[in-house]
Amino acid sequence: MPFVDDLRVPVEPDELERRRFLALLGSGALGLAGLGAFVAGVRYLEPDVLYEEDGRFEVGRPETLPLGMVLVCRARKVYVVHGPTGFYALSAVCTHLGCVTRHEPGQERIVCPCHGSEFDVSGRVLVGPALRRLQRLSLTLRRGVLVVDTSQAVDDDAVLEV
C-alpha cells in the first residue's frame, strides 16, 4: 500500500483558502465554547442563595446606654457606642485582615489580636498595620429600640441622635 504524504499533495489556492476559513471557524467556535464553559463554570460556583443570618438585630433601649459607654455585642461582632454627638455602631472586624478586635471595658482603645492594629472608640486607626478605620454600620431607632444592620455600611461620621 503506497504511503500518501498529504503534506506533498498539491492543493488548489481556492481549496487552501476554504480550508483556512474552516480551520478559523472551527477554532473560533472551540474558543467561544471554552469561554462559555468557563463563564458558566464560574457562574455555577457563585451561590445564588445564601443561607446566612440576617444582619439586623436589636440592641436595647438607648436610655440604658450612658454617655461614653461602649457596648460589645460579641456574637454579632459589633460595638455600639454612645459618643458625645450621639449613638453609632462600629463593626468589630479589623479592616486589616478580618480578625475580631477586642475592647476591654473602661479602655480607650480597640485592639486587634492578629497583627497588632489599634483603633480608638470612634473607629480611627491609632496604630497600623490597618489603614482604614473600623466600618460604621447602620443604626436606627425602631419603636424605641436601637437596631443594628450589619449588612448596611454607613458614612464614618454618621451618628444617631436620640
Added chain:
Amino acid sequence: MRNIARALVRSRVWRSIVRHGFPDSNRNRSLAVLSSFFLHFHPVKVRLRAIKFTRTFYLGGLSAACFLILTMTGLFLMFYYRPAVPHAYNDMKDFAFVVSSGMFLRNLHRWTAHTMVALVFAHMAWTFLRGAYRPPREFNWVIGVGLLVTTLLLSYTGYLLPWDQLAYWAVTVGTNMVAAIPVVGGEIKLLLLGGHSINDNALLRFYVLHCVALPMALALGVGLHVWRVRKDGGILLPPLPKSDVAVATPTEDAPEPDPAAVGLDAESVRLVVTQEEGADVALDLGDEPMVMTFPHLLLREVVAFLALAILLSVMSLLFDAPLEGIADPSRTPNPAKAPWYFLGVQELLRYYTPVVAGVLLPSLCIIALAVIPYFRVNIERPALWESAPMRRLALLWLAIVALSGVFRIGATGMVWSIVVPLWIVGAAMSAGALPWRGRLGAWLRTRSLPFWIFAWFVLSAITLTVIGALFRGPSWRFTLPWRDGIY
C-alpha cells in the same frame, strides 16, 4: 516450600501476570523494569553516581513518598470525616477518642503534610544549588515551582477541615489576603468561600479542593515532572572527569566501582539507555559506571521510603496533632498564628498592607523563582572582582542601600528581617574582593549573582519565619520564646 514457590512461579496464571523469568539474570532484571507498569518510569540501568544518597538526599523522591502516605492516610480519614459545620469538629474528637487508631492516622496525616512542605522546599533549594534548573530543564523547574504552590495550597485547604479555632482564624486571615488582590480579589474570595463568611459552603469547598481537585493536579504534575527528568537523561550530574585530567580536578565523586561488583557484563551492555531522537541531551555514557535498576535503585527507594515511614510513624505515636476549641467566629485567639510555612508572610503583614505583604511580595517571589532558568546569568562566568574591584564594590553597596530603601517604602518601620540578611549577603559578596587565598576565598569569588539572590531569599524567609514563630506574642508584639512566644 521452595518447590511450591517454584511451581507457582512456573504456573500459567503467574506467567500470564509476570511475563519474564525470575530476576536473577540481567536480562530478566531489565525485563522486570521494562515490562512493569509500576516501574516503567525507571530506566533499565542507572548511573551509579545518580543514585548515591548524598547526590540528591532523595529529596524529590521523599516528597513524592510523603504524597503517597498522605493519599493513603487521607483516604482513611475520609471514611469518618464529614465536611459540615456541626459535624467536622466532632469527628475530630471522634478520631481522638472513639475511632480505633484514629488519632494515629490523623497525626500521621498532619506530620507527613508538614514534612512534605519542608521536603519540597529543601528539594527546590538543593536543585537550585546544584544548578539542575539550567537548559534543557528550565521548564521542568517551572513545573516544580507549580508543584510547590500546589503543595502549599493543599496544606492550606487541609488546615480548615478540623474546624477548630486555629483552622478558622488562619483561613480568615488567608482569605482576606486573597480579597486584597486588586480588582478580582473579592470575586475570588466569594468563589472560594461560597459566601461572605467562612461557613458550611466554605468548609465543603475546601474539602473538595483538598481531597479531589488539588491532589489530582499534584499527581498529574508529579507525573509530568518525573517524566521530564527521565526525558532529560535522568538527574543532573557534573561531567565525569576525563581520565587524563582526573588528577588535576579535585572531585567528590564516588570512586570507580569494580565492574564485576556492580553487575556489569557483556549481556547488559546491549541494553543501554536509549536516547530520544532530537532531544537536546548529551548523554555521554563513555566512562560512566552504570548499575541495573533492579535491584540497585529499587532497593534504595524501598529503604528510603521505609525509613521515612518509620520516622513519621514514630513521630505520630509520640506527638498528637493539635486541636483547639471549636471554631468561634466571634472570638479571635490572641495571637492567631498561621502554620509555620506561612508565618513569614504573616510577619510581613506586620509591616506592609495586605496588598504588598500578602499579594505583591509572594507573587514576585513565585515569578522570580519561575523565571530563574530563563536568565543565563548563572552559567560559568568570570569572577566578579577580576577587573575594577573598587568601582564594582561601590556599585554593589549603592545597589544594596537603594534596595534597603525600597523595602522601607510603605512599611510601618524598617523591615530588619529582610534588610539585615541583605547586608549579610552583601558583606559575603564583598569579601570575595579581598585578596584571600585558599578554598573559602575561591568559593566566595566563584558564586554567581543568582546564588547570592537566592541566599538572600532563603535567609530572609528563615529570619521572618523564626521571628514570626518564636518572637511574636499576643497582639503580635515582640516577645521572647520562653516567655510567651510559642503557640
